[in-house]
Amino acid sequence: MAEIILDDPNRRDFLYIATGAVGAVLVGGAVWPLINQMEPDASTLAQATTEVDIGGIAEGQIVTIKWQGKPVFVRHRTAKEIADARAAPMSALKDPATDESRAQKPEWLIVVGICTHLGCVPLGHQGPFEGWFCPCHGSVYDTAGRIRQGPAPKNLVLPPYKYVSDTKVQIG
Amino acid sequence: MSGPSTYVPKSAAARWLETRLPILGLVHSSFIAFPNPRNLNYFWTFGGILAFMLVAQIATGVTLAMHYTPESTLAFSSVEHIMRDVNYGWLLRYVHANGASMFFIAVYIHIFRGIYYGSYKAPREVLWLLGIVIYLLMMATGFMGYVLPWGQMSGWGATVITSLFSAIPFVGNAVTQWLWGGFAVDNATLNRFFSLHYLLPFMIAGVVVLHIWALHVPGSNNPAGIEPKSSKDTLPFHPYFTVKDGFSLVCFLVFYAWFVFFIPNYLNHADNYIEFNPLVTPAHIVPEWYYLPFYAILRSIPDKLGGVIAMFSAIVLLAFLPWLDTSRIKSANYRPLYRIAFWFFVLDAILLGFIGSQPPEGGYVIAGQLLTAYYFIHLLVIVPLLGLFETPRPLPASIADAVLGHGHGSAAAMSARATSAPNTRG
Ligand code: HEM
Ligand code: FES
Numbered sequence: 001m002a003e004i005i006l007d008d009p010n011r012r013d014f015l016y017i018a019t020g021a022v023g024a025v026l027v028g029g030a031v032w033p034l035i036n037q038m039e040p041d042a043s044t045l046a047q048a049t050t051e052v053d054i055g056g057i058a059e060g061q062i063v064t065i066k067w068q069g070k071p072v073f074v075r076h077r078t079a080k081e082i083a084d085a086r087a088a089p090m091s092a093l094k095d096p097a098t099d100e101s102r103a104q105k106p107e108w109l110i111v112v113g114i115c116t117h118l119g120c121v122p123l124g125h126q127g128p129f130e131g132w133f134c135p136c137h138g139s140v141y142d143t144a145g146r147i148r149q150g151p152a153p154k155n156l157v158l159p160p161y162k163y164v165s166d167t168k169v170q171i172g
Numbered sequence: 173m174s175g176p177s178t179y180v181p182k183s184a185a186a187r188w189l190e191t192r193l194p195i196l197g198l199v200h201s202s203f204i205a206f207p208n209p210r211n212l213n214y215f216w217t218f219g220g221i222l223a224f225m226l227v228a229q230i231a232t233g234v235t236l237a238m239h240y241t242p243e244s245t246l247a248f249s250s251v252e253h254i255m256r257d258v259n260y261g262w263l264l265r266y267v268h269a270n271g272a273s274m275f276f277i278a279v280y281i282h283i284f285r286g287i288y289y290g291s292y293k294a295p296r297e298v299l300w301l302l303g304i305v306i307y308l309l310m311m312a313t314g315f316m317g318y319v320l321p322w323g324q325m326s327g328w329g330a331t332v333i334t335s336l337f338s339a340i341p342f343v344g345n346a347v348t349q350w351l352w353g354g355f356a357v358d359n360a361t362l363n364r365f366f367s368l369h370y371l372l373p374f375m376i377a378g379v380v381v382l383h384i385w386a387l388h389v390p391g392s393n394n395p396a397g398i399e400p401k402s403s404k405d406t407l408p409f410h411p412y413f414t415v416k417d418g419f420s421l422v423c424f425l426v427f428y429a430w431f432v433f434f435i436p437n438y439l440n441h442a443d444n445y446i447e448f449n450p451l452v453t454p455a456h457i458v459p460e461w462y463y464l465p466f467y468a469i470l471r472s473i474p475d476k477l478g479g480v481i482a483m484f485s486a487i488v489l490l491a492f493l494p495w496l497d498t499s500r501i502k503s504a505n506y507r508p509l510y511r512i513a514f515w516f517f518v519l520d521a522i523l524l525g526f527i528g529s530q531p532p533e534g535g536y537v538i539a540g541q542l543l544t545a546y547y548f549i550h551l552l553v554i555v556p557l558l559g560l561f562e563t564p565r566p567l568p569a570s571i572a573d574a575v576l577g578h579g580h581g582s583a584a585a586m587s588a589r590a591t592s593a594p595n596t597r598g
Contacts, residue, residue, distance in 0.1 A: 035350075038364065044354045064451050069356040071451045113451075114356075117476055119335035120328065120453040135455050136332060137471050138532050153476045 044069075049172030051164065054108065062124040064113055067171045071113035071121050072159055073132075074169070077143060082106050084129070085144035092148070095155045099144045102158060110169065111145040112159050117152035132156070178205055202388060207406035208413050209394035211575045215285040216392060217420035218278050224421055225275040226380065230373050232268040233317075236261075240320065242366035244359035247322035248447040266436040272314050273439045274428045276462035279307060287493070288514055290502030291393040297494040299386040302379055304491045309376045311463065316369040318460055322362060325441045327448030328457045330357045330365070336470075339480040356450055396574040397503025398567055405571035456531060464528030465521050469547065471532050472540040482544065489551050496551060498559030506565045510558050517550045 050067045054074060057063050062075045077085075085099040103109045113121050120136035127133030128149070129142035139150030146155040161171045179200035181187040190196050239258050241250035254261035283303070286292055292300035319330045334351050338344040353360030391400065400406050407413070431438065439461060443454045459467050469486050473479035489496075504511040520543055527540040568574035 038350050038353055040349060040352075040354045041360070044358075044360065066451065069354055069358045069450060117335075119331040119338075120457070121451060135453060136328075136457055151471070151474055151476055151479060 049170055052169050052171065053167055054169055055167035059107075064121075065171075067112075067159060072171055073109070073111050073113040073124065073145075073156075075109040075111075075124070075143075077103075077107050077109055081130070081143040085131075085142055085146075088142060088144075088146070094147050095153070097144075097146060097155055102144045102146070102155070104161075104163070108169075109143070109145060110159065110161055110171070111156035114157070115139055115152055116147065116154040116156065117150070122156075202384070202409075203414075204408065204410040206388065206391075206409040207400070207403070208392050208409055209396075209400050209405060209571050210407045210412075211394050211396060211571050212392060212413070212416070213395055214416075214420055215281065215289075216394075217417045218282040218285065219387075220417035221278045221421050221424050222275070222282060223380065225271060225278060226373065226376060229268060229271050229275060230377075232264050232271060233370070233373065236264050236268055237370065240366075242320065242363050244322065244362050244448075247320065247362060251321040263432075266432045268317075269440065270428065270431045270436060272317060272460075273431070273462065274424070275310065276314070278424070279310060280462075283307065283490075284518060286393075287517075288504045288511075289393055289395060290397055290497070290499075290504070292494045293497065293500070293502050294494070295390045296386075296393060299383060299390075300494055301491055302383040302386055306376055306379050306383060308487070309372055309379065313369060313372040313376065314460060314462065316365040316372070319362065319365045320369060321444060322448045323444030324446045324448055324452075324454050325444040325457065327357055327450065328453050329459055330361060332457065333459070334361075336480050336483075339477045341477070358450070393502060394571060395503060395505060396568055396571055397501065397506065398571060398574075401570050402572070458529055461525065461529070464526075465524035466528075468524040468528035468540050469544045471528070472537070472544040486544075486547060489548075493551070493555070496555050498556050499562065499564070500559075501564045501567070506567055507558070507562055508565065509562045510555075513550065513554050513558060516546075520546050520550065 047068055050065060050072075052063075052065050052074060054063075054076070057074060057076045059076050060078050060081075062073050064071045064073055066072070082099070085102075088099075090096045090098075099106075102111075115122050115134040115136065117134065117137055117139050120134050122132035122134040122139070122141060124132055127140040129140060131143040131145060131148075132141040133139075134141075134150065134152065137151050139152035140148045141152075141156055142148050144155075145158075147153070159171050161169050164170050179190070179197035181190045181196065186196055236254060239250065239254050239261060241247055251265070254265050256262075258264075286300065286303070315329070315333060319326045334348055334357065337351060338348040340347055349355065351361070352358065353364060391406075394400075441458070443457075446454075458464070466483050466486055470479045470483040473482045499507060499510065501507050504514050524540070524543045524547065527536055527543060530536045532540075
């Protein structure tokens with residue numbers, strides 16, 4: 001059989017590489033929308049803020065409101081609860097944060113009501129620190145929503161919020 | 173599924189089809205003439221039961237989907253509508269919901285059968301890996317199915333399991349939000365879980381085809397753990413194994429029917445008849461029973477990422493068994509020490525399941541930690557070391573020998589003579 005001698009690189013090499021390159025771009029371009037469509041959509045992102053009237057919340061009471069589909073705890077803390085939170089030594093905290101850094105006004109603690117372990121809603125006024133106790137795997141939070149015992153790695157998350165007036169808070 | 177077929181079409185129509193698509197020959201060589209070891213016991217009937225369960229889940233699932241609404245405000249009431257209004261809806265739902273549990277009972281027996289008789293060893297490693305893939309797909313399917321009725325356990329189970337991914341360093345929260353399609357388990361999550369719950373069983377069916385293909389290359393392992401050497405060692409699939417599988421399936425169906433008709437909610441949770449409320453977690457959430465051992469492992473590690481890693485590696489390690497087990501003797505019947513270790517491992521798995529169902533307090537936590545440690549010690553220390561130090565019992569000369577005993581001189585002699593002959597497995 002006669003040997004076919006081709007220049008190197010030849011036209012076929014060029015077509016091979018060019019086709020491969022275009023193919024890779026097309027695959028990437030096709031896969032990305034298929035993955036990205038699963039991200040929160042525009043209508044979900046639009047539920048970004050919620051306003052709460054805190055005027056009716058009595059001292060010692062915790063009210064749960066819904067923000068972005070998640071529970072948010074608004075806790076009107078008693079003087080003892082604030083003092084307990086402030087008395088905790090930093091060395092006893094798994095995710096150290098001062099009480100001052102967790103509440104814009106000391107008597108109002110506003111936290112996302114989702115356990116930072118695996119997402120259950122903790123129960124208020126329960127557990128050894130009388131902050132919160134998560135029934136799912138036993139995480140314990142104090143009256144500043146800081147993690148004190150159990151498998152959760154982080155403090156309850158602080159949502160962005162601002163006081164619109166003395167009795168109105170906008171979350172988000 | 174491999175090798176030339178001995179099928180001879182009997183009718184003109186069959187011959188016509190066979191020359192165009194040799195599917196009848198494929199069925200004949202795979203499920204009629206296929207030679208199986210003659211000593212298979214009833215533990216080998218669970219493969220057929222599993223195939224039946226997959227078909228049953230698809231048949232009841234597709235019909236349920238004709239009445240079910242995957243929308244967060246309607247899903248719960250559409251399941252009640254299936255239960256009360258749809259003709260035989262209650263039956264379809266109970267057959268489907270209990271079918272998932274039966275499917276898992278069968279797969280656990282099937283997997284432990286493989287572990288006892290060393291079915292994962294050469295030349296069946298790929299077969300074993302495909303089995304693990306099926307098991308993983310089943311777990312994903314069952315999990316997403318349980319979310320569909322949108323009760324309290326559905327929603328909170330979905331929350332806890334999807335939050336496992338938030339333990340991934342750096343990208344964890346982004347991955348979880350992507351899975352949810354929102355900031356919490358909500359309508360977008362339900363919708364996509366329904367789509368995937370519909371899809372995955374058909375993917376399982378595809379992997380089952382590969383699994384059976386990989387099975388039919390070396391053929392079935394057997395209680396003696398030695399390969400067939402002559403035609404004395406095997407019997408044709410039909411009628412011997414079709415009848416045995418059929419009998420076993422009927423017994424299994426009686427057990428299954430007992431659940432469906434007498435205790436249909438025994439394996440369910442009362443909380444799942446309360447509609448999902450994203451603001452209140454039930455006091456005691458537990459996953460479906462078939463995930464409990466792994467759930468116990470997750471909770472035993474007092475660190476979020478550590479727990480998630482331990483749980484996933486407990487599953488993935490099973491895939492490595494062919495390489496963790498250093499013994500070349502397959503059947504535990506001929507391995508006096510491994511046989512004991514095997515039963516301890518079974519006990520460990522059952523106890524872990526019990527711990528997973530209990531609240532994570534006091535003695536349960538410590539027991540869970542000890543059992544978790546033993547699970548890994550078994551797979552990573554005991555199994556590799558036993559193969560090196562254990563003295564196995566002598567293996568029978570052939571399968572026929574193992575069943576018919578040494579008294580049958582002719583059989584032994586036959587098989588001894590036949591060892592040199594190529595065997596005729598399809
Ligand atoms: C591997 C096979 C399958 C397994 C293990 C499985 C498992 C499950 C489970 C555990 C549930 C929850 C039952 C309950 O408590 O109500 C469920 C529900 C459901 N599944 Fe499946 N399933 C399978 C296949 C399918 C298929 C192929 C479809 C077809 C669309 C389907 C459609 C449904 C529907 C519509 C529901 C909601 C109604 C209900 O809750 O009973 N399933 N599935
Ligand atoms: S989800 Fe709260 S402790 Fe696990």
